[in-house]
Amino acid sequence: MVWNWQISGWPDFRYEAAMIAPFEERFLLSSGEVLGAVRHVRASERDQLRVDLLSDEAMKTSAIEGEILDRLSVQSSLRRQFGLTPDSYPSKPREQGVAEMMVDVYSSYDAPLTHDTLFRWHEMLLSHDRKLEVIGAYRSHADAMQIVSGRFDRPKVHFEAPPSDQVPDEMERYLHWFNKTAPGSADALPALTRAGLCHLYFESIHPFEDGNGRLGRALAEKSLAQNIGHPSLIALAFTIERERRAYYDNLERHQKILDVTPWLVWFAETVLNAQQTTLDRVEFLIAKARFHDRHRGRxxxxxxxxxxxxxxxxxxxxxxxxxxxxxxxxxxxxxxxxxxxxxxxxxxxxxxxxxxxxxxxxxxxxxxxxxxx
CATH class of the missing domain: 1.10.10.10 (Winged helix-like DNA-binding domain superfamily/Winged helix DNA-binding domain)
Known part of the structure; x- marks a missing residue:
C-alpha cells in the first residue's frame, strides 16, 4: 500500500477550487449570521454560552476517539479557565486537561502556529496519561505509527504515518504551510479550503504518540477562527461525532491520494452543518432567556x-x-x-x-x- 506522504509531489494536495467556492461563500454568510445571533445574547449569558459550546466540543472531540468525559467536570474546568465564578463540582485531571486545551485554542486563535503551541496543547491534553512514553513532544519510537482495527492476530491497517525520524522535518514544513496560508499573507487560502487541508495534512503526519485526532480538530478550529477574525464557537467536533463513520472513511480514502476535492467538499458540508448547529444553540439560549422572562415567578x-x-x-x-x-x-x-x-x-x-x-x-x-x- 502506498500512502499519500509516499507519493511524488507530497504534500502538494490537488483540488478543484471551483467546486469549493460555493461552500466558501455560504460559510462567510453563515459566519455573519452566527456573529449577529451571538450579539443578541445578553452579556450576562454570553459566558455561559461559551462554556456550553466549548464543553460540547470537548465532550465530542473526545467521544470521537472513544473517550467519555464527565460533562459537569468539563464545565467546571472551563469556568475556572475563563476566570468565572467556579461551581462546587470537582475538576478531574482528564477533563481539566481538555478544558485547558480548548480555552487555549479559543484564546490564542490569532497567534502563529509553532512547535511550542502544539507541545503545549499535547501536554494539556495528555498530562494525566502515564502510559505514554513522550508527552509534549513529537513521537520518537522506532515502531511504525499505524491506524489499525480488527483482531490482534489479523489487524487491518487503515493508515501508516511517516516514520518518527521524519516527523520533525514534516512538522517544520507543516507549520510553514499553515502560517503562510493565513489571512493577509501572500499565499492565503479561503477558510474552508485551508481548514480542510490543515486537518488532513496534520492527520497524515500523525506526529504525536497519541491525541492526533483531537489536536487535528483543534487546528481546524484555529484555522477557521483566523479566517473569520474572531474566536470560533463552531460546533465542529459536535457535528463530526454524529458522522463519525463518514469522517473516518473520508480520512482513510484521502490518505492514499493527493487529489482531495471530495474530502474538501465533505469537510465544507460538515462545517456548514456545524455552523447551523451553533446558530440553533445560540437561538435556543436567547429563547430560553425570553421564556424565563415571560414565566418568572409562575x-x-x-x-x-x-x-x-x-x-x-x-x-x-x-x-x-x-x-x-x-x-x-x-x-x-x-x-x-x-x-x-x-x-x-x-x-x-x-x-x-x-x-x-x-x-x-x-x-x-x-x-x-x-x-x-
Missing part, C-alpha cells in the same frame, strides 16, 4: 426543576418528549400531582402537549420567544 419548585431539566437537554429536547413518568422521576412526586403540574404548565403556555393517554408527551413552548428579525 412555577412551583417541582415545575422549576423539570423546566431546568428540559433546557439542559438542549434544542433537541427529551428524546420522544417529556412524559408524566419522566416528570415523576425528576420530581419524585405522585402521579396525581404530576398530572396537575403538567396541565398547569400547558395552560400558562410553558409547555405544549402532543398525543393522547399513555402516548401524551410535553414539549417546551418557545415559539413566542424566538429571535425577531
Amino acid at each position: 412555577f412551583n419548585a417541582r415545575q422549576e426543576k423539570t423546566i431546568a431539566r428540559l433546557f439542559r437537554e438542549g434544542p433537541e429536547g427529551f428524546k420522544g418528549g417529556l412524559s408524566a413518568d419522566n416528570y415523576i422521576a425528576i420530581t419524585g412526586t405522585s402521579r396525581a400531582t404530576a398530572t396537575r403540574d403538567l396541565q398547569n404548565l400547558v395552560e400558562i403556555g410553558a409547555l405544549f402537549r402532543t398525543g393522547e393517554r399513555r402516548y401524551t408527551r410535553y414539549w417546551l413552548q418557545l415559539e413566542a420567544d424566538t429571535v425577531a428579525d
